[in-house]
Amino acid sequence: MKVINPLNQEIWDRFVREGALDTIRINKRIAESWYLCRQSGVNPYDGKGKVILSQDSLMTRKKRNQKLLYMAIPFLEKLQKVYEKSKSIFLLVDRNGYVLCAKGNQQTLKRAESINFVEGVKWTEDEVGTNAIGTALRIKEPITIVGMEHYSVASHLWGCSAAPIYNEHREFVGIINVSYPIDDHLDEYVLGAVVSTAYAIEQRFHIQSKEDELELFKQASNIDNPDLPIVLCDEKEKIVWINHCLRHSLFNWKDMYLEDLYNQDWLIQTKFPLYSNIHHDVIGYRIHIQKKKEKKRQHASMIFQFDGVKGTSKIFENVIKCCERAAKTDVTVHITGETGTGKEVVARSIHFNSPRKNGPFIAINCGAIPKDLIGSELFGYVEGAFTGAKRTGHKGKFEQANGGTLFLDEIGEIPYEMQVALLRVLQEKQIVPIGGTKPIPLDIRIITATHRNLYELVRLGKFREDLFYRIYVYPIQVPPLRQRKEDLPSFIQYYCEKNDWPISFTQDVMEVLMKHDWPGNIRELFNVLERIRVQYEENLPDVSIIQSMFTHWDKRERNESNESSQQLSFREQMEKNCIMEMLEKTAGNVTAAAAILNIPRSTFYRKLKKYGLS
Numbered sequence: 342m343k344v345i346n347p348l349n350q351e352i353w354d355r356f357v358r359e360g361a362l363d364t365i366r367i368n369k370r371i372a373e374s375w376y377l378c379r380q381s382g383v384n385p386y387d388g389k390g391k392v393i394l395s396q397d398s399l400m401t402r403k404k405r406n407q408k409l410l411y412m413a414i415p416f417l418e419k420l421q422k423v424y425e426k427s428k429s430i431f432l433l434v435d436r437n438g439y440v441l442c443a444k445g446n447q448q449t450l451k452r453a454e455s456i457n458f459v460e461g462v463k464w465t466e467d468e469v470g471t472n473a474i475g476t477a478l479r480i481k482e483p484i485t486i487v488g489m490e491h492y493s494v495a496s497h498l499w500g501c502s503a504a505p506i507y508n509e510h511r512e513f514v515g516i517i518n519v520s521y522p523i524d525d526h527l528d529e530y531v532l533g534a535v536v537s538t539a540y541a542i543e544q545r546f547h548i549q550s551k552e553d554e555l556e557l558f559k560q561a562s563n564i565d566n567p568d569l570p571i572v573l574c575d576e577k578e579k580i581v582w583i584n585h586c587l588r589h590s591l592f593n594w595k596d597m598y599l600e601d602l603y604n605q606d607w608l609i610q611t612k613f614p615l616y617s618n619i620h621h622d623v624i625g626y627r628i629h630i631q632k633k634k635e636k637k638r639q640h641a642s643m644i645f646q647f648d649g650v651k652g653t654s655k656i657f658e659n660v661i662k663c664c665e666r667a668a669k670t671d672v673t674v675h676i677t678g679e680t681g682t683g684k685e686v687v688a689r690s691i692h693f694n695s696p697r698k699n700g701p702f703i704a705i706n707c708g709a710i711p712k713d714l715i716g717s718e719l720f721g722y723v724e725g726a727f728t729g730a731k732r733t734g735h736k737g738k739f740e741q742a743n744g745g746t747l748f749l750d751e752i753g754e755i756p757y758e759m760q761v762a763l764l765r766v767l768q769e770k771q772i773v774p775i776g777g778t779k780p781i782p783l784d785i786r787i788i789t790a791t792h793r794n795l796y797e798l799v800r801l802g803k804f805r806e807d808l809f810y811r812i813y814v815y816p817i818q819v820p821p822l823r824q825r826k827e828d829l830p831s832f833i834q835y836y837c838e839k840n841d842w843p844i845s846f847t848q849d850v851m852e853v854l855m856k857h858d859w860p861g862n863i864r865e866l867f868n869v870l871e872r873i874r875v876q877y878e879e880n881l882p883d884v885s886i887i888q889s890m891f892t893h894w895d896k897r898e899r900n901e902s903n904e905s906s907q908q909l910s911f912r913e914q915m916e917k918n919c920i921m922e923m924l925e926k927t928a929g930n931v932t933a934a935a936a937i938l939n940i941p942r943s944t945f946y947r948k949l950k951k952y953g954l955s
């Protein structure tokens with residue numbers, strides 16, 4: 342490959358003015374590029390870089406190309422050493438033409454700044470006209486472009502040689518380039534040196550792929566659960582290892598790719614990316630698979646179905662076992678756990694796996710109903726039971742749940758005086774609606790839940806001991822997310838699949854998520870994922886941004902909750918919620934809502950004003 346002689350001003354002038362070119366006098370690759378530039382309206386009198394990434398976007402792009410950077414930078418530096426006496430600069434460019442890294446002579450780097458030839462700039466033919474980087478990127482061949490061979494004037498005083506870089510799969514991954522001021526008179530072998538460097542980088546990719554494979558096997562030896570059918574794939578999803586329990590059912594795995602498993606009736610349960618400790622890019626996946634038929638059989642024999650993420654943690658496996666046992670009987674279950682840990686999901690799963698599954702599942706949050714209304718909400722009332730009562734009467738939650746399951750959430754919030762009535766219903770298994778005389782027999786399973794310590798409430802005299810023993814028959818403790826962090830990837834995958842969000846989280850983002858304490862548990866996790874999805878869509882932000890999001894949100898949420906608690910007491914907030922709910926139910930009919938809530942109309946209007954609802 343020889344360095345092409347610069348063209349003269351006359352040829353360039355004629356082409357940009359008239360589009361006329363004597364193609365014999367010009368390298369055909371350059372002629373072709375000039376025509377393309379002219380066609381797509383590139384300005385020959387400009388040619389400075391215009392699309393320049395912000396620092397954040399450049400960081401994200403570097404992150405995405407971290408393997409390329411890791412492989413190529415040492416060779417770029419070697420090349421720089423060879424030409425250290427020259428005024429050259431040395432650049433690494435990604436597959437889309439963005440400059441990821443620029444090193445070399447400080448004076449030349451400064452000079453390059455005047456045409457925006459800097460890190461983060463998009464240096465393609467479309468943006469800046471014919472140039473070694475942009476043209477090599479289009480034709481995927483090494484090329485040197487000097488002086489007026491550049492289509493636009495901004496580069497007329499430059500010479501540059503570029504070559505494409507390929508990875509171990511012969512996929513094009515970027516460009517390596519040397520640029521120099523035209524008066525630097527670099528030797529004619531510079532293009533050869535650039536090509537050799539690109540080749541050396543490709544060899545490095547090959548060696549690294551062997552090292553990655555070794556690391557994958559090393560990580561495989563740490564696989565925790567030998568009873569789960571696990572396969573290990575490389576980053577191209579080629580199966581490289583299967584664990585013991587698959588050795589008798591998956592024979593020809595050595596030539597298989599992940600997608601071949603679908604054709605053999607296997608289902609992917611979880612897919613967990615594995616990262617290199619060296620270049621931090623994905624090197625493969627650990628995949629938990631399951632035979633399709635097994636799943637069908639499970640459905641057929643009605644083995645316990647949990648409608649949510651089970652994960653792989655031991656602690657949650659025990660919860661599922663408890664649910665399974667409880668579902669087979671009519672035992673009264675009491676679920677404890679912090680807010681957002683999935684107590685209601687657990688309650689539902691017990692109901693829908695029990696013989697009552699065809700009956701109703703009725704949930705009521707005892708903490709969200711004003712004290713005065715809880716009686717009518719639970720037990721119902723008959724026609725004309727009190728002023729403002731609905732003419733048709735009202736079926737209470739107990740009656741609504743007849744034949745099924747009643748889930749009393751936040752049972753610890755139930756007013757003390759109401760606890761006696763509740764105890765009586767549980768003992769007598771019948772209900773008399775408010776204002777009524779005829780008892781209604783009940784056939785229901787009771788599940789209660791609380792995030793509070795009921796023992797403590799009993800000790801403080803806030804919860805009746807007799808009621809406590811009536812409901813605390815079969816306790817199930819749902820663990821907080823921080824005690825089952827190994828389930829985080831399964832939750833993330835669940836969320837991504839549910840929202841059709843094809844994104845894979847990098848290892849450092851995973852680490853940040855793993856380190857967070859998740860005070861709001863699964864609800865908080867889903868909220869965080871939702872915010873990231875809405876704000877960043879497919880371009881997962883850099884780890885530092887996610888980290889700062891946590892700090893920012895934490896602060897904001899703390900402030901917001903302080904503000905709202907200063908404005909409204911808990912009781913007031915409950916009252917406001919109840920009024921809003923009733924207005925929604927009555928389609929905004931104030932008279933009807935006030936009547937149902939048994940609040941005089943004038944008071945009701947005052948409250949609407951107080952809560953900013955009028």
Ligand SMILES: Nc1ncnc2c1ncn2[C@@H]1O[C@H](COP(=O)(O)OP(=O)(O)OP(=O)(O)O)[C@@H](O)[C@H]1O
Nearest residue numbers: 649650651679680681682683684685686792863864
């Ligand atoms: N195992 C799970 N798989 C998928 N989603 C879950 C799981 N557990 C909980 N969630 C989701 O997390 C959120 C909170 O769950 P849930 O309402 O059951 O928690 P909770 O403990 O009852 O909360 P609270 O104490 O605030 O009533 C819901 O959106 C629920 O769908």
